[in-house]
Amino acid sequence: MDGTTPNVTAHSRAMPFWEDVIADMEATAAEYEEMGWNTLELHPGDVTPLWTEQDDEFGLDVLVPDNEFEAVERLLDDGIEFDAFEVYRAMGDHLVFVVVVMEDHDEDAAVCYPAYYDVRGAEKMLREAMDAGTMYTYIRTLSEDRVQFTHDDPTVFQPPDPEKSDDAESTDADE
Known part of the structure; x- marks a missing residue:
């Protein structure tokens, strides 16, 4: 089984x-914009x-x-440095859905993007993140241009606790 097989279905x-x-991401971005932040939404x-x-x-x-x-690259070229992030989680059909918001508090700038993974196919990824104490997301194009975001709290990417009513998590981050 190759690294992408668990995510095919x-x-x-x-x-x-x-x-x-996507609507949750857009609503989250709108909340940031209402607070005066500049936001970029990724799809x-x-x-x-x-x-x-x-x-x-x-x-x-x-x-x-x-x-x-290219818009993410321009932000980084313009000196945006993400110093925190928030992750909003939900589950459906054994999938974990997240909306990630990378934040630069000095510049009031945020990049918002949704992601998902199959709980049953991501055990190795989740275990490695917990062992390392960090999680990564790689924003990329088909031509393999990439930006790496580092999240210093991998627990917020774990499947949400069904006992917990608030699935939003906020923490400091490194780019």
């Missing part, structure tokens, strides 16, 4: 939920869990359109 199973996840075409044994790295690989990737 996840993509099609995510589609019934995807409009709601992934696919998300794949990675783990070291298969991919030489671990985390979520998030494929975005070239123009959105």
